[in-house]
Amino acid sequence: MLNLVLFGPPGAGKGTQSQKLIEKYKLVHLSTGDILRNEIVQGTELGLEAKKLMDEGMLVPDEVVIGMISNKLDSNKDAPGFIFDGFPRTVAQAKALDSLLETKNSEISCMIALDVRNTELENRLLLRGKDSGRPDDANVEVIRKRIEEYNSKTAPVANYYREQDKFSTINGVGGVDQIFSTICRVINDL
Ligand code: AMP
Numbered sequence: 001m002l003n004l005v006l007f008g009p010p011g012a013g014k015g016t017q018s019q020k021l022i023e024k025y026k027l028v029h030l031s032t033g034d035i036l037r038n039e040i041v042q043g044t045e046l047g048l049e050a051k052k053l054m055d056e057g058m059l060v061p062d063e064v065v066i067g068m069i070s071n072k073l074d075s076n077k078d079a080p081g082f083i084f085d086g087f088p089r090t091v092a093q094a095k096a097l098d099s100l101l102e103t104k105n106s107e108i109s110c111m112i113a114l115d116v117r118n119t120e121l122e123n124r125l126l127l128r129g130k131d132s133g134r135p136d137d138a139n140v141e142v143i144r145k146r147i148e149e150y151n152s153k154t155a156p157v158a159n160y161y162r163e164q165d166k167f168s169t170i171n172g173v174g175g176v177d178q179i180f181s182t183i184c185r186v187i188n189d190l
Contacts (some may be wrong), residue, residue: 001106
């Protein structure tokens with residue numbers, strides 16, 4: 001199985017690159033942000049709780065997202081592999097993911113990090129907010145809070161995979177296709 005974690009701060013291009021990776025490698029895309037936004041649209045209790053935190057740029061609790069990923073892994077038993085996009089975002093989530101995959105005799109193949117500096121991220125997210133309809137993209141304070149959450153809680157996840165020799169970082173600034181080719185080179189070298 002090819003199990004990739006696409007990593008990077010909000011606005012790094014994880015969603016865009018995931019779409020291209022799904023097409024090429026026929027992987028199942030698991031974006032916890034998308035699953036949460038779907039819960040909000042459905043008006044579920046989980047969605048309502050998560051929305052408050054998401055609108056403030058805060059992470060939702062680990063047990064919520066871990067439960068969602070566990071369900072998705074169970075409902076995609078025959079998948080050739082997964083792209084985890086926006087998950088894991090804490091070391092506790094990374095450890096839980098390892099345990100979940102272990103019960104399926106599988107493991108993470110590689111974490112690929114997209115490196116983009118903060119000023120570029122803010123500009124990209126504000127621009128995306130004009131069309132995305134995402135309340136958390138529209139406000140610069142919320143964007144900064146999301147980047148802050150990333151730096152304090154999510155950035156340490158890179159070390160977790162580095163210690164397992166499963167970490168690659170690439171430049172996330174440039175043309176979409178150029179970045180995609182670099183990602184594919186990393187995958188082909190696995
Ligand atoms: P994203 O679409 O990945 O930018 O996620 C949007 C928002 O959903 C984040 O700012 C968090 O509030 C929440 N979220 C998504 N994934 C996670 C996760 N793995 N852990 C905690 N919160 C998450």
